[in-house]
Every structure is written in C-alpha cells, then in structure tokens.
Amino acid sequence: MAGPAGRSSDEEALLQKAMRILPGGVLGGYYAPQELAFVVREAHGSRLRDFSGREYIDYILGSGPLVLGHAHPAVVAAVEAQLRKGTTYFQLSEPTLALAEEICRAVPCAEQVRFCGTGSEATFFALRVARAYRGRDKILKFEGGFHGVHDYSLMSVGPREPKAFPAPTPDSAGIPHAIQAEVLIAPFNDAATAEAMIEEHHRDLAAVIMEPFQRLIVPQPGFLESVRAVTARHGVPLIFDEIVTGFRFAYGGAQQRYGVVPDLAAFGKIVGGGFPLAAVAGRREIMRHFSHELDGSGEFVQQAGTLNGNPIAAAAGLATLAELRKPGTYERLFATGTRLKQGLEAAAHRAGLPVQVAGEAPVFEIYFTDRPIVDYRATLTADPGRHAAFTREMLVPGGREGGPEVLRLARPHRRRRRPHAAGLRGVADRGGGNFSLSGSISRQRRLRPWLIRTTSRISGTAARSPGGGGSA
Numbered sequence: 001m002a003g004p005a006g007r008s009s010d011e012e013a014l015l016q017k018a019m020r021i022l023p024g025g026v027l028g029g030y031y032a033p034q035e036l037a038f039v040v041r042e043a044h045g046s047r048l049r050d051f052s053g054r055e056y057i058d059y060i061l062g063s064g065p066l067v068l069g070h071a072h073p074a075v076v077a078a079v080e081a082q083l084r085k086g087t088t089y090f091q092l093s094e095p096t097l098a099l100a101e102e103i104c105r106a107v108p109c110a111e112q113v114r115f116c117g118t119g120s121e122a123t124f125f126a127l128r129v130a131r132a133y134r135g136r137d138k139i140l141k142f143e144g145g146f147h148g149v150h151d152y153s154l155m156s157v158g159p160r161e162p163k164a165f166p167a168p169t170p171d172s173a174g175i176p177h178a179i180q181a182e183v184l185i186a187p188f189n190d191a192a193t194a195e196a197m198i199e200e201h202h203r204d205l206a207a208v209i210m211e212p213f214q215r216l217i218v219p220q221p222g223f224l225e226s227v228r229a230v231t232a233r234h235g236v237p238l239i240f241d242e243i244v245t246g247f248r249f250a251y252g253g254a255q256q257r258y259g260v261v262p263d264l265a266a267f268g269k270i271v272g273g274g275f276p277l278a279a280v281a282g283r284r285e286i287m288r289h290f291s292h293e294l295d296g297s298g299e300f301v302q303q304a305g306t307l308n309g310n311p312i313a314a315a316a317g318l319a320t321l322a323e324l325r326k327p328g329t330y331e332r333l334f335a336t337g338t339r340l341k342q343g344l345e346a347a348a349h350r351a352g353l354p355v356q357v358a359g360e361a362p363v364f365e366i367y368f369t370d371r372p373i374v375d376y377r378a379t380l381t382a383d384p385g386r387h388a389a390f391t392r393e394m395l396v397p398g399g400r401e402g403g404p405e406v407l408r409l410a411r412p413h414r415r416r417r418r419p420h421a422a423g424l425r426g427v428a429d430r431g432g433g434n435f436s437l438s439g440s441i442s443r444q445r446r447l448r449p450w451l452i453r454t455t456s457r458i459s460g461t462a463a464r465s466p467g468g469g470g471s472a
C-alpha cells in the first residue's frame, strides 16, 4: 500500500519508527519536510534508492565526503582489503601514516598532522592547541562561519537578529554562558573592520578561525591576505577550517586555490573517504603541543580518541585522494559546476527571478535576492519562502524532469536511463561502466525548462513555507 508521495508501507513503517526512537525522527544534520522524508536503501555513484524503490540524484553525497560518489570501486576495494587485516588498532598503522604523509605533501601549511574522528573535533582541537601555544583564551571567528557543533563554534553561525560586532549570539541551547566572553565575532569580507578588531584585541587572542570560503561565500580579493597579514604581525595563529574545501577546491585545498597559507588547518569529509576521520594539520611549532613529550610541562594538549587515525578510514581516504590526483580531475569538477551554475543563472534570469547563485563551482547555493552574497547579512535578504519552495520542489516525487539541486538535497528521479548529472560538492556518475567524476552535464538543456517551470511556480509563492534544512 502506498503512503504519502508514493511511499511504500515498509518505508512508512521505518519513518514512523524513526519518529518514535530518534528525536525529531532524524539524525540531526538534515531534515526534509515530513511528507517528503525517505529512508535510503542503497546508493551507487550519484544515485540513492529509497525503501519505496524511488531513485534520487544525490547532490548531498554524504554532506561532502563522497566527492567520487557512493561506493566508488577504488574506495570499496581499498576498504575491503583493509577490513581483512583488522578494523582498528589504537596503534600506528601503515595506511594512517601514509595518509598523514600525503596531507603534508599536499597542503601548504601542513608540517605535522594529528587525526581525530569528526570535523567538529578537528576545529575544537585546532583551537585548543592554538590556546596552548599562545597562552591566551579568546578566539575570533566570522559571522555566519560554521566550524562544527562544539561550544566555541556555535556562536553567530546563523543569528536571526545579528548583534553589533564583536558580540556573539549562541546558536544552541546548552552552551555555557561563560563561553560568550571568549568569542569575538567579525564580519566576513570586511577587511578593514576585521583588521581593526584583530588589532584591538590581539593581546587576548589565542586564534582567528575562519572558513576561507565561508559557507557559500567567496572571499573578496585581498580579504584573506589582510587577515593573514594582521594575524602574522601579532603572532596570532590563523586557522583555516578546510573541512569543506580541503582536497575539493584544489588538491592542496582553499589555501592553495587562494594562495594564502594559515598556521593550522582542519580537514574532514573528503580526507576520510566517507568514513569517520578528520585531522588538524599545521606548523610544527604549534603542533608540538600535542606531543606527550610536553606532558607535565603545563603546555601539553590532551587529544586522544579510540578510533583516531582508524586504518579503514585512512585506506578509504588514501584511495579517494589517489583518484583525485589523476590528471584532469579538478578541471572536470570545476567545468561541471560552472556549467550548472551558469545554467541556473540563465534559467532564473529568463524566469525573471532575482537570484544569486553564490559560491565556487564545486559548492554553491541559490539565493532568491538581487543583492550579491558577500557576507552573512546579505544572505538574510534572500526570500526564505521562495527558497523553501525551491528546495521542496527538488524532493517532490513524480519524476519532474531534469531538476538541479542546491547543496543539501536529493531529488527523486524516475527514469533511470536518463540521469541528470551535475557537480555541487562533487558529483559522481557512472560512465561507460566506470565511476567517474561527472565531467559533463549532458542533459543540461533539460535543466533549463525544468528550472523555468519550477521557478515560475516559485515566483507565484506568496507565503513563506517551511522547508528542509540542515547545518552540515
């Protein structure tokens, strides 16, 4: 018996179970409107299949780790080989060392590496080691910047009513009030204000942390350079959160693409190949505080975890990086994303909608506003009702032809033999029996009529409707 939106009774039962035993019926990072929720049965390449047999083109790709797509043969083979040798050791192992060495080879700031399990841990430990190095407590972060879900990170990520800088707004209940006194908030892409704030507070600052490409916002020319210059002048460690951009914007991450080298960087997502692994990398002088040789000195940073540097995750990460090193990979990733971005812009223009397709080719988002997206406050000018309507359309079953997607959603796709392939965080598709990064949007011409139909529906959307969302 089919439930809402063609859902099978099996899938309906699973969703009801989720509602009973998981808070909100979800895992925490992503939620769809209840009537469009689904349960994944399996995934290959760029496709997800749910328990009702519906197929989706997946533009989430695990929220970013799966730049090669689901179940990539090279990653599966590497994981299978490692599985037979044991799953975790709590000791040094060859794949873990090889991955650390590869990070040091690839990433300009990386002289040493320390592994952990999640991106949140990586930024948390980067901040802790910076505090130990500097002997200060305060950190400065940027409004709208996301560094995971720990107490220092969840400050002014998404304030509904932003305060005057540098006052922080906690994004979660349960964060000790005292933390607010340790976090300063600066505006992204406003070099003069950020520089003045760092000048004023440098004596108290343990670190400045930033996403060099903040959420979907490209740094303006000179902005990263000016933050780098003022932090270097005062010896304040600069931390780049490269959890999204690492190995995605270039093999050496955003620091290679933008040519600005921080003191420390946090990595996650791609580096673990779809398994729980993240890393802090950076200058030896700072990283040495993680070494037990400092134990008892008062300068030693405790950082331990049962699964840190897990060999299966390391094998998956190494296999992913080996694919990314193949000639032409990044050119194809950028060419694919650029074509999709341009197609979206052109279709929105033809539909007479004010739209900004903000971001870089591998990661972008649609904002329904005529204001350029240069900082967090500009994102607040976007029409949330239109955005919610757009993202809902992406999930509506029924085989609407050739839809694009924005960053976090998947959409059902009925006709298996006519995939619509495109690149956001990274899109994979099967080509000639092989998995490959999708280098072509061969059906982009079908995207335009679809978007125009969709955007026409959206332009008629008066009320602000709730949509799916998520933070990772």
Ligand SMILES: Cc1ncc(COP(=O)(O)O)c(C=O)c1O
Residues within 6 Å of the ligand: 063, 118, 119, 120, 121, 123, 146, 147, 148, 149, 211, 241, 242, 243, 244, 268, 269, 278, 471, 472
């Ligand atoms: C920039 C950034 N930093 C940190 C994190 C947290 O990573 P994780 O979800 O692995 O804890 C994320 C997650 O999406 C992220 O996008």
